[in-house]
Amino acid sequence: MKTVACVGAGVIGGGWVAHFLARGMRVKAWDPAPDAEDRLTRLVDAAWPALTELGLAEHADKANLSVIGTLAEATDQADFVQESAPEKLELKQKLLADIDAVTSPDVVIASSTSGYGMSEMQVAATHPERLVVGHPFNPPYLIPLVEVVGGNLTQQWAVQRAADFYRGTGKTVIVMDREVPGFIANRLQEAMWREALHMVANGEATVEQIDLSITDGPGLRWPIHGPC
Ligand SMILES: NC(=O)c1ccc[n+]([C@@H]2O[C@H](COP(=O)([O-])OP(=O)(O)OC[C@H]3O[C@@H](n4cnc5c(N)ncnc54)[C@H](O)[C@@H]3O)[C@@H](O)[C@H]2O)c1
Numbered sequence: 001m002k003t004v005a006c007v008g009a010g011v012i013g014g015g016w017v018a019h020f021l022a023r024g025m026r027v028k029a030w031d032p033a034p035d036a037e038d039r040l041t042r043l044v045d046a047a048w049p050a051l052t053e054l055g056l057a058e059h060a061d062k063a064n065l066s067v068i069g070t071l072a073e074a075t076d077q078a079d080f081v082q083e084s085a086p087e088k089l090e091l092k093q094k095l096l097a098d099i100d101a102v103t104s105p106d107v108v109i110a111s112s113t114s115g116y117g118m119s120e121m122q123v124a125a126t127h128p129e130r131l132v133v134g135h136p137f138n139p140p141y142l143i144p145l146v147e148v149v150g151g152n153l154t155q156q157w158a159v160q161r162a163a164d165f166y167r168g169t170g171k172t173v174i175v176m177d178r179e180v181p182g183f184i185a186n187r188l189q190e191a192m193w194r195e196a197l198h199m200v201a202n203g204e205a206t207v208e209q210i211d212l213s214i215t216d217g218p219g220l221r222w223p224i225h226g227p228c
Contacts, residue, residue: 001026001059005078007071007099009036012112012138013084014043017065019141020082022048023169024057026064030074037067047141072102080165082134084112092116096131097124108158108165110134110148114186117179118151128153132162135183147183149176188227 004020006013009031017040020027029040044062051060068074075081081103085095092113099109105127111118113133122128132150137143146166150159163173174184182190192214199205205213218227 001064002079003028003077005030005075005081005103007031007074007081007083007095008085008112009040009067010084010086011043012136012140013082014040015047015138015140016082016084016112016136018044018047018051018139020169021062021064022051022054022056022060022141024059024064025169026066028066028068028074028078030068030071040065040067047139051141071098075099075103075107078103078107080162081107081109082112083109087113087115089116089120092121093124096121097126100125100127100131105130108132108162110162112136114183117181118149118154119179120151122151122153129155130158132158133179134162134166137185144170144172145174145185146171147174147176147185149179151179 001024003026006017006020006027006029009017009029013029013031017027017029021044031040044065048062081099083095083099085091092111096109096111103109108130110132111121112135113121114135118131118133122131125131128151132148132154135147137145148159148163148166150156159175163175166173180187196210199210200207
């Protein structure tokens, strides 16, 4: 049974926790907020019926979650670290350096960031070569996609190990060849959202017409072969 450390346990960190638990892993979570454990427990409890219906892995158990008091204890003996702290560059730079300082150098540390490149975030780390982005879609325990990409100082073995790890947990992984601002899936979503706003603002279509044009149109085709 693998042990994953989840650093930051809000909407996305908690979603990762539920995913890893459902895949039969041990999870050690660390989050500095005083109500973090309550929020996390509620999130995992709310997710568990759906995860049970989808099929839990052998040994999957909510009791395999421990909420840990310090960052160093959380990452001790972890096979993989997933950081999901607030989207603030300075916070991420410091936190990733702090995680790096207390985690064995052969362990990959992944950030859930949806806005920053790893090149910007890994600047203060002593072992930046094992830092990658593992960008999920919300909620990470239901939507398979993870975009994996390293920064300028990341080594290929870390990207490969992160991709293998996520695939082993049942995720669909896109390994990016380069850092792309905003990540692919969000960029495509935003492109459509921009056009929807543009049509509404121009009086060309209503919100209801736009939604129906996708839910009962190409939205039915895209899950099978994508937009291209
Ligand atoms: N919400 C989404 O749809 C989504 C999707 C993909 C990726 N992300 C990314 O996931 C990350 C987390 O986003 P979220 O939506 O879960 O935010 P959130 O506000 O729900 O959770 C952030 C958590 O981090 C904790 N935290 C605060 N300071 C911390 C610190 N110094 N160290 C560790 N934890 C700390 C907070 O207590 C909170 O529980 C962000 O980088 C975001 O860009 C979000």
